[in-house]
Amino acid sequence: MxxxxxxxxxxxxxxxxxxxxxxxxxxxxxxxxxxxxxxxxxxxxxxxxxxxxxxxxxxxxxxxxxxxxxxxxxxxxxxxxxxxxxxxxxxxxxxxxxxxxxxxxxxxxxxxxxxxxxxxxxxxxxxxxxxxxxxxxxxxxxxxxxxxxxxxxxxxxxxxxxxxxxxxxxxxxxxxxxxxxxxxxxxxxxxxxxxxxxxxxxxxxxxxxxxxxxxxxxxxxxxxxxxxxxxxxxxxxxFANQQQRGFGDIRSSELIKFALPTHEVLGETLNGNASINEVITSLDQHSRVFIEVSTGRYVVTQQVLIKWLCEFQQ
CATH class of the missing domain: 3.40.50.300 (P-loop containing nucleotide triphosphate hydrolases)
Known part of the structure; x- marks a missing residue:
């Protein structure tokens, strides 16, 4: 099938x-x-x-x-x-x-x-x-x-x-x-x-x-x-009220589609309700950021952010 x-x-x-x-x-x-x-x-x-x-x-x-x-x-x-x-x-x-x-x-x-x-x-x-x-x-x-x-x-x-x-x-x-x-x-x-x-x-x-x-x-x-x-x-x-969202409206949990799960506990950590803007700011200071949601813990890098941006702009 x-x-x-x-x-x-x-x-x-x-x-x-x-x-x-x-x-x-x-x-x-x-x-x-x-x-x-x-x-x-x-x-x-x-x-x-x-x-x-x-x-x-x-x-x-x-x-x-x-x-x-x-x-x-x-x-x-x-x-x-x-x-x-x-x-x-x-x-x-x-x-x-x-x-x-x-x-x-x-x-x-x-x-x-x-x-x-x-x-x-x-x-x-x-x-x-x-x-x-x-x-x-x-x-x-x-x-x-x-x-x-x-x-x-x-x-x-x-x-x-x-x-x-x-x-x-x-x-x-x-x-x-x-x-x-x-x-x-x-x-x-x-x-x-x-x-x-x-x-x-x-x-x-x-x-x-x-x-x-x-x-x-x-x-x-x-x-x-x-x-x-x-x-x-x-x-x-x-769809009148569903305007294109800005970064401030988007939660970091959307990035985990492209991120890898991890069991590491040390490092810059944001919860899934943080904005994409907060992730971008953190990645300016760190090579990777951990996103913590109810389904687990995920590692986000600049490469993950770029993949997400490519889809977001389509």
Whole structure:
């Protein structure tokens, strides 16, 4: 599976009303595609149809060129990672039991499951040796969502569906998890469809953004194009207050996408809420700066800052 998705003329009716209407959409393999729109615009319904939790009333959805109904439902569910707004970890199962469930159903060897789980838990800064035996109620909201990300990624799905996964978290944790998602997406090259009603989140995460309203897809474009050339007044109004951010508005936690994790404790240290301007000032005086966030500790150099600047200016 490559993760290429094509939605052709899909309509979904509920109670005699079109919840999604004549939707045409193509999502490229390896893309982080964001669906944005007001509550009730049909975003979550689209995800549920892709995963065959509900069926379209008309039209067709194709995954890697094949109609999704040609895949056995159980196989499809095990091949797609799905992350919800509220953590859906099984409360009576430990962290390890939760994340090992799909690989076990796919008959992976126990050693392979443990190795993959350990790698991914390290990637989200929740060491398996510390967290494997904990239960969901023993985790913070941010930790539960990080475990949810690991569970969605562990079986190497090429398509991941994310339904407002960070919306219930506080702003700092939310920004850190956005940065984590960008880093993991770059490393793993999965196709991600991410639903949000937060325009700033959409602009930060999306390779392309699809704007929904009342079940209709109004525009699909790169963030910069959406901002500069909205298709209509509604799209313009959504992004009207999302002006290009200055350095003073950007937190240092955004740099960790390009930084390396470290266990070093000595050195100039800033927390993830420090501004980029503070990082630049510190790098004038030190060859490297440590950024400390809830997901771990990262080392930032001038090379890391340059990589981030190149992306920021695009």
């Amino acid at each position: 490559t993760g290429t998705l094509k939605i052709c003329g899909v309509t979904k009716q509920m109670a005699g009303k079109d919840v999604v209407s004549q939707l045409d959409l193509s999502v490229r393999a390896g893309e982080l595609f964001v669906l944005v729109g007001e509550s009730g615009s049909g975003k979550t319904t689209i995800l549920r149809m892709i995963d065959r939790l509900i069926e379209p009333s008309a039209g067709q959805i194709r995954l890697d060129g094949k109609p999704i109904e040609s895949f056995p439902v159980t196989e499809l569910h095990r091949s797609i990672g799905y992350i919800f707004q509220q953590g859906t970890l099984f409360p009576t199962m430990t962290v390890y039991q939760n994340i090992a469930l799909i690989p076990e159903l796919k008959h992976w060897a126990a050693t392979k499951i443990h190795e993959r789980a350990s790698t991914l838990m390290d990637a989200v800064s929740l060491p398996l040796s510390t967290y494997a035996g904990r239960y969901p109620h023993e985790l913070s909201g941010g930790e539960q969502q990080r475990v949810g990300i690991v569970r969605a990624l562990i079986a190497d799905p090429k398509l991941i569906l994310m339904d407002e996964p960070f919306s219930a978290l506080d702003p700092i944790v939310r920004q850190e998890l956005q940065t984590l998602l960008l880093r993991l997406h770059e490393e793993l090259d999965s196709t991600v469809i991410f639903v949000t009603h937060d325009m700033q989140e959409a602009l930060r995460l999306g390779d392309r953004i699809g704007v929904m309203r009342a079940g209709c897809l109004l525009q699909v474009d790169a963030p910069k194009v959406l901002r500069q050339h909205p298709a209509n007044q509604f799209v313009a109004s959504l």
